[in-house]
Amino acid sequence: MIRANDPALHSWIEIAADSEFPIQNLPFGIFSTPERDPRVGVAIGEYILDLCVLGRRDFFVLTDLDPTVFHRPSLNDFIALGKPIWRAVRNRVSELLRNDNDEISGNSDLIRDCLVKQSDAELLMPVHVPNxxxxxxxxxxxxxxxxxxxxxxxxxxxxxxxxxxxxxxxxxxxxxxxxxxxxxxxxxxxxxxxxxxxxxxxxxxxxxxxxxxxxxxxxxxxxxxxxxxxxxxxxxxxxxxxxxxxxxxxxxxxxxxxxxxxxxxxxxxxxxxxxxxxxxxxxxxxxxxxxxxxxxxxxxxxxxxxxxxxxxxxxxxxxxxxxxxxxxxxxxxxxxxxxxxxxxxxxxxxxxxxxxxxxxxxxxxxxxxxxxxxxxxxxxxxxxxxxxxxxxxxxxxxxxxxxxxxxxxxxxxxxxxxxxxxx
Known part of the structure; x- marks a missing residue:
């Protein structure tokens, strides 16, 4: 079983007990704000984690992963990288959001840059659907x-x-x-x-x-x-x-x-x-x-x-x-x-x-x-x-x-x- 699903995990982000987006979920989507053009995000509690920002700052050092893949108007290019990459990115996001990890939580400027309230964002079509x-x-x-x-x-x-x-x-x-x-x-x-x-x-x-x-x-x-x-x-x-x-x-x-x-x-x-x-x-x-x-x-x-x-x-x-x-x-x-x-x-x-x-x-x-x-x-x-x-x-x-x-x-x-x- 992938460790990211461990029910004992907790995030440094405050998440309501009945939230559909705990640290064990981490679904992918596309969002934008008046200041941010369409890009890949992950839902966590009431927030969106901006993977475009994290990618530019080299938080995803993975084989064959171009960080600009998170700066796209659909998930298709990211999805096309294959299951090992989806899994590695989800596991890395889980690691960054855990309450025992301060890579993001220890940097108030980074928190402000990479976290967006879902209520402040427009959620877009997650994929381009060919068929x-x-x-x-x-x-x-x-x-x-x-x-x-x-x-x-x-x-x-x-x-x-x-x-x-x-x-x-x-x-x-x-x-x-x-x-x-x-x-x-x-x-x-x-x-x-x-x-x-x-x-x-x-x-x-x-x-x-x-x-x-x-x-x-x-x-x-x-x-x-x-x-x-x-x-x-x-x-x-x-x-x-x-x-x-x-x-x-x-x-x-x-x-x-x-x-x-x-x-x-x-x-x-x-x-x-x-x-x-x-x-x-x-x-x-x-x-x-x-x-x-x-x-x-x-x-x-x-x-x-x-x-x-x-x-x-x-x-x-x-x-x-x-x-x-x-x-x-x-x-x-x-x-x-x-x-x-x-x-x-x-x-x-x-x-x-x-x-x-x-x-x-x-x-x-x-x-x-x-x-x-x-x-x-x-x-x-x-x-x-x-x-x-x-x-x-x-x-x-x-x-x-x-x-x-x-x-x-x-x-x-x-x-x-x-x-x-x-x-």
Whole structure:
């Protein structure tokens, strides 16, 4: 186990006991301030450690590491250096922040130069995303949606338990937390109508997901195994894959999601490394039938990460509407990436792979409005007296996620997005 995960570690920076960014986490991101152009930072408590400043002052004397890699508008160049470098940098940051190390803490001018309050910074897109794949890996979600549209007896299509179903989404419309989105427009057809109409969606929905960032490329024609996959994964983010359900129902046959999904997807700004999530490994659900050999794996390849969705109507406070966990996913990240590459599709650094909506076994653990309101037939009753079948203009959706063990909480921060009217 990497020493940076030791629950006994403490930082010289004061960190609240319930903080999602203790010294055991140290997620990477991109930030800027009026005085600092975009650069790489690490979250620690309420602060950001500016790696650009530390790199210029030779705090990272590592093989093949050019310190200017921290002065970039995305993490891609740093990620491309490979897992040994990510791990060495995270371990070095941990060392610098420990309460028994005075390399930074003993220099008040350096503290002022390299520490920025998160509240004083703008958190930016952490990576440039060349390609985006969205999977459909939650058994409960697939069963719920299939039951709505095909009946319980035909809920899962014949291929679902044999492969991680997915599709290629639109990378250019992925935005970072805090970026408002506009209600999309498209074709819909009412059940009793002979022809479609065009206009703003009336069934805007969120999808609670996690996504992983590819950290290593492959050559065209090369494939990898589920066991090799973790060497190709840099870390995880929270992900909201917005959906216009009425547009999707009309357009998706025969080729699948298109305009109902491509208008926007939202990601949290901090990328939590697999090293930081190591304490939260768990075995996944039993897979029946047994996967084909190229998807088989043994051991604990899933993660125990608590997830929550809050809905905040304009002028009201946020209310929790769903709680679930990534351990409910049927297909693991390793299987997803192995399947993606199995036909020889080449992977690129910064590629984003989303889990698909994550739903648990009960109504309060469903990861979309489609399920929480059962296609709008059972509206949510909110404390302000309003109800929701789907999202309304000026609603804000907030997603949170964290693992917790041995009194240490490893979190992702908030993924927060407001819905604006259609343009």
């Amino acid at each position: 985006y794949t969205d999977f459909y890996s939650s058994l409960q979600h697939a069963t719920n949606v299939g039951s709505m549209f095909r009946g319980p007896e035909n809920a899962l299509l014949p291929n679902w338990r044999h492969l991680p179903v997915g599709y290629h989404g639109r990378a250019s419309s992925i935005v970072v937390s805090g970026t408002a989105i506009h209600r999309p427009k498209g074709q819909t057809r009412a059940p009793d109508a002979a022809a479609p109409t065009f206009g703003p969606t009336r069934q805007l929905d969120f999808e609670l997901e996690v996504a992983f960032i590819a950290g290593r490329e492959t050559a065209l024609g090369q494939s990898i195994t589920p066991y090799e996959a973790e060497d190709y994964i840099f870390g995880l983010v929270l992900f909201n894959d917005w959906s216009a359900r009425d547009m999707q129902a009309w357009e998706y046959q025969p080729l699948g999601p298109f305009l109902a999904k491509s208008f926007a997807s939202s990601t949290s700004p901090w990328v939590v490394t697999l090293d930081a999530l190591e304490p939260f490994r768990v075995k996944g659900p039993e897979q029946d039938p047994r996967p084909l050999p190229y998807l088989e794996f043994l051991g604990s390849r899933h993660y125990d990460i608590n997830l929550e969705v809050l809905l905040q109507p304009q002028g009201s406070g946020p209310v929790s509407i769903s709680r679930t966990n990534t351990k409910h996913l049927y297909w693991s990240m390793g299987q997803q990436l192995a399947h993606q590459s199995s036909n020889g599709c080449n992977l690129q650094v910064g590629d984003l792979y989303a889990s698909g909506t994550i739903s648990g076994p009960g109504n309060g653990s469903y990861g979309s409005m489609l399920e929480l309101t059962w296609q709008g037939t059972q509206p949510l009753q909110l404390p302000d007296g309003s109800e929701r079948r789907f999202l309304e203009d000026y609603d804000t959706v907030i997603m949170r996620g964290f693992g917790e063990r041995n009194g240490i909480r490893i979190g992702f921060g908030e993924l927060k997005t407001q819905v604006l009217p259609a343009i």
